[in-house]
Amino acid sequence: MTRSVEHRADRDWVHRAVSLIEADSRRSADTHLLRIEMPAWARWTDDDGRPAGVDLYVKDESTHPTGSLKHRLARSLFLYALCNGWITESTTVIEASSGSTAVSEAYFAKLIGVPFVAVMAASTSPAKVRLIEREGGRCHFVDNAAEVYDVAARLEKELGGHYIDQFTMAERATDWRGNNNIAESIFRQMSAERYPSPTWVVVGAGTGGTSATLGRYLRYQGHDTSLCVVDPENSVFFPAYESADGAYCAVHLDVGSRIEGIGRPRVEPSFVSQVIDRMISVPDADSIAAMRFFSDLIGRRVGPSTGTNIQGALTVVGEMVAARRPGSVVTLLCDPGERYGETYYDDAWLAERDLDIERPLAELTEFWRDGTWPNGSR
Template sequence: MQPTRVVDHRSSRAWADNAVRLIEADARRSADTHLLRIELPEWSRWVDDDGTPTGVDLYLKDESTHPTGSLKHRLARSLFLYAICNGWVTQDTTVIEASSGSTAVSEAYFAKLIGVPFIAVMTSSTSPSKTALIEREGGRCHFVDKPGEVYAEALRLEAELGGHFIDQFTMAERATDWRGNNNIAESIFAQLADEDHPIPTWIVVGAGTGGTSATLGRYLRYRRHPTWLAVVDPENSVFLPAYETADGTITSDIGSRIEGIGRPRVEPSFVSQVIDRMIGVPDEASIATARCISNRLGRRVGGSTGTNLWGALGIVAEMVADRHAGSVVSLLCDSGDRYGNTYFDDTWLAAQGFDLAGATVVLDEFFESGIWTVD
């Protein structure tokens, strides 16, 4: 009889237990993000036939207050927990991502928190300000020449280093517990509990990985909430045409100019079946709305927040016109301070050929009368 063979990996559990503890402790310290009520003019209020005052309320979930300053902090936390609990990340694992944006910043933060190396693969044209944010959190930036090379290079580094490609665009919808566990959907509904309209009529979000819209859409169905989910999409992104045609193979050679949302391919985490409406938003409208809302809030918001609000304001106007009382919720994704040299710089806008006049007229008329003059 052959001797019994035992291969024991129990020693790795102690590190994993501590890594999960550190991440959960960070979540408790961070508490939750604020739900801001955006003041709308008097035209948003009316009296029902029975004499009850009512109207439409607009809210912004302020994700910029996370420790790394953006909505992607939630995603990075979920990705790390998922990878650790699956045994893919251990104490000696180098974590690799194909990103130069907010996700990489947040992932670098969590890698430093649990004591593992982090590499962000990005194009050599990435601005120094972006790489500085990643390096400030302890990450290392690895450059390639073309945007299409980042995925293959991340996989090559994974094999070469024995690391783990954490792959936000594939894992985003899998890593988040969409049934609850204080995900963004559960948080929104908890914070609305004592408002005039605690069950929102619409939730409006953008899509980068698609993970946020997948989480929200699944949660709405799981809890059987009568809430519609709208996803806004910037120019040059293929999510909207893919949704319209049911063709997930559509690609584009041009990238989105609104950072954080829009993709040149349909990412695996984009679950179109849970979306009730998609809205295409011109880039000039995204930037004009970001500037408009920044002025109203007294602080800057990013371009993707502008995209969200352009879609949300149109829905508010639709509800007011129909005398459909209720609430609309969208996301403040990150601070506009990151975009002082781009979206808030008139010289940069002119160099890019952006003219915000048309979109600004639409916004001014909306806040004056509640009318949305967009076809």
């Protein structure tokens, strides 16, 4: 006997949900690419008497509707899950997140009308928690950041929901060939600059999705641009890359990353090391010092992961200037500093965690004044 079952109602709802997300995307403008005015030591005249130097650009992802780089990822993850049939009208979406991804995903869950639960470390900044709850999301806290994966998977079963899993899906959900991803946007905005193909693009590693997208795009388009990934303390990405040891995939550190948004206790499935040209390990105090320094430089607060990016970007800028290698460097402003007023911008909070930023802040100030990088090169 022939049997047939039809779920067209679900298909119609998915079509409406995708249309809502696409309409939201069309209403959103691209983010700005800021050109940072460099000091005189970053400019010189080449052998032919032409002006040369090193230019620094910062892609300002804080201007997305949910205020961070993760807005792009959240949109891609929701579209990917919807088109795979994993999210339906009655699905509770669950995520393991350190904060900004959850804020953005709560926004898209609210947009299409499904419940959202964020599993996160209890140490997540209170400002981010408020942003998630403002979008209608619910926060489920764990004491150890390494527990977020297992707890999210458990809630998926208990609630009959869908664990959207940014750490596995980030590099799959984004079309690395283009389609207005962050890499295509950067190169389009750089096209009229004096060094349109950057010497370096510098980004942090959280899920690994952004670096995977950029690294693949550089190869696909044939750009002569190198990709540098910066990693904070207590993250396994750098030691895994340094040793090329896949065993790091199973390592859980006793202390998690103190730089929200980047650094992980395990090598995430979305981390594609083969497309990375260089990695730099950045001490937490240096990240926070660079966050404060750059905030003063541009006149508004940025988040700690942006500080890690800036520290890495200035490292390669210093090297290029010392070698008299002209070119451009691009990095990311990931999210606004207002989310961290009770943490990274609070001197008492830093002191409680033995984070002394006086030395690295003085080094950055000296570097900006005369071009002397902490290792003595100029």
